[in-house]
Amino acid sequence: MDQQQTPLYDRLVLHAGKKPVSLHVPGHKYGLLFSGEERSFFRDIARIDATELSGLDDLHEPEGVIKEAETLLAGAYGAEKSFFLVNGSTVGNLAMILGAVNEGDTVFVQRNCHKSVLNGLQLAKARPVFLGPEIDKTWGVAGGVSLQTVEEAFARYPYCRAMIFTYPNYYGMVYELHEIIEFAHDREIPVLIDEAHGAHFSAGGMFPRSALELGADAVVQSAHKTLPAMTMGSYLHVNERYRFYERLKHYLTLLQSSSPSYPIMASLDLARFYLAQIDRDFINMIIESFLEFETKLMKIEEIRLINNDSNLFLRDPLKLIVQSALGISGFQLQQALETHAIYPELADELNVLFVLPLAPIKNSETIVQTLARIFAKAINGTRRQIDENIVFDVSKPYSTLACSYQEMMNMSQVSVPFHRAVGEVSAEAVIPYPP
């Protein structure tokens, strides 16, 4: 099929063009009931906020334009089968895990994974073995798992039934996933990947290789994070190795709205088209624009850019990590930027993370000038105070739950002060969000 086509989006445009009279849901009647100021935001999108009418297919049993759009998606990513998701990568992780994991299965999982992965393991009543990630000292963040950790854990738990990894991490760091997948496949163990931050990797060129290309059995991607898709729009791909197709489909239907959003689905169709359009010329334009931006930033001497100079990990070029050479903390830098209406993705003690567009940067001069002004003001300002008591426990490369999920359900909960919690079992996950 032709990747230049957008069958679902086109059909919605065709439908809207008929100026249809709605005697059906949704209640806004293609936007007629939006009035006043809000009309300006909702009027146009409401024209394609349709429902499962004749010709518009059904996400949960696709036979028409949604099936065509999903087939194009699978073609673009080289998958055996691909799904549009309207409930984010959250639902992709849940369904991918519930599809492949049975009650009591031992599953290897990266300790620094997204909470939806932990939730999926809990729903599946699996026995997780948590693999400790490598820590990058320059970035001060946890990255991927090493092959050595996987090998050591496997020697201890040879009845492992599935492995789940996050690739790349939130900061765009990738690692030796290919070797780990080969290790797992040699032992007939399926590998499931949360590639939420890597939907654009398959564009090739300067981007790291995608998990699907590296052989992963199932891959979940937040199309909305790096491609031009509406928030909550995600992809799930499986290859011919993934043997749990029927169960996966069952859980996707069970866990997603029976009235899925057509605007989100249409944006997933358009995002796949956007990706398919990216050729070498466009990638070169993007690279050029990024290099220009980074060059300008590096002229501000108070700024330290974290690039591919780290030995341990490679980096997604869409993710740019900025540190202050003056001792201003990432949190302070974020706050200062936001007062100038420049919003970074996140900050931590050391870093501010920028997510760049999958397109040439248009407003780089504004960003650079603002940063320069912030640093000029801050020269005599507050310095970062790093809490030296924060330590990462990297002594144990792998660990298991203190008790099974079933036992946990029957335990009583008490509240204790933070410093008394050492040695106790946490009653709920403590995960700062955004991570």
Add this chain to the structure above:
Amino acid sequence: MDQQQTPLYDRLVLHAGKKPVSLHVPGHKYGLLFSGEERSFFRDIARIDATELSGLDDLHEPEGVIKEAETLLAGAYGAEKSFFLVNGSTVGNLAMILGAVNEGDTVFVQRNCHKSVLNGLQLAKARPVFLGPEIDKTWGVAGGVSLQTVEEAFARYPYCRAMIFTYPNYYGMVYELHEIIEFAHDREIPVLIDEAHGAHFSAGGMFPRSALELGADAVVQSAHKTLPAMTMGSYLHVNERYRFYERLKHYLTLLQSSSPSYPIMASLDLARFYLAQIDRDFINMIIESFLEFETKLMKIEEIRLINNDSNLFLRDPLKLIVQSALGISGFQLQQALETHAIYPELADELNVLFVLPLAPIKNSETIVQTLARIFAKAINGTRRQIDENIVFDVSKPYSTLACSYQEMMNMSQVSVPFHRAVGEVSAEAVIPYPP
């Protein structure tokens, strides 16, 4: 708080007004990456398709504008606590059930419920007792459950731990829910209601009483179905009787995207505002417009309108059921209307269902003239052929699963022709959708 305010929507407008520079997700960068024709649909909405930035709060741990908007929602509906849902009533039903029902609990559930209710019971590993609905002969559809059926089932299963009903049904039919809730509450049994089609009932006036007003412990409503909210936007309300708040919250977080859609949430804020604005004058205008529409329709002598003339049930005036007096089937009528770009909600053998707007009808003349033309053509056309072999089994007012959900997981599946399926256990739910 003031129901005239829309705190979440206002904050998003304020944010958009700053012309923010996005160095964060989503990847469309407030719409910059949408180009060409699709810009016309997505450009405006993309300006408020933000993420959990400073000031925009977090659906899963609301402390700011989302908390304010949910507090206004609870106030508008008279609930103890209300939640915005971004994964439709599907996730509301799942979480409401998983919150209140433990493994092995006996639960009464209306047999003609939405599949998400059945999925919730399966996930909770409950023991459902299915209560048969009353059948309306004129409409030819299944309605609500009678108090007598509940009483009979309770005599047989006095250890019932929860009751789940659908109110109203797809056709807007309501029933003696108040008496059933009193019966349950006298026995300390919580009542959970799938009110997907009744988000507008609390407008009062000509509308049936809402399940929350009738005392239900927890109620799920598809705001998108009858209020002006974007598709997948729903509400969940609980009153002070619902004792499973923490578990409910846990499952809502677990089952919904960690990147919820701000446009959908903003539309939920606006839909609550729309409802709060409805006063007696506006209701009178709506009634007048509906009566005018129905009067015009009744002048077409080939049309039969199903109004409140049924003894058994009352009707939501937003739902209008049209039959042909000429013997044209509902399916044929739907097809004919759609060729004129008039889209009904659904059709069955007998009926076509219209969902009218929660506002005066603006295009009633077009609809009436089209229907008149269709019937003029059809006078010598095909007549409806009712399959006399379709029978409803109303002999058993209640029934249980042929085996437990746990047993079902371990059974083998075979495919048999439809007519040989009698006496076998169905391996998957057979539910036509839309219902």
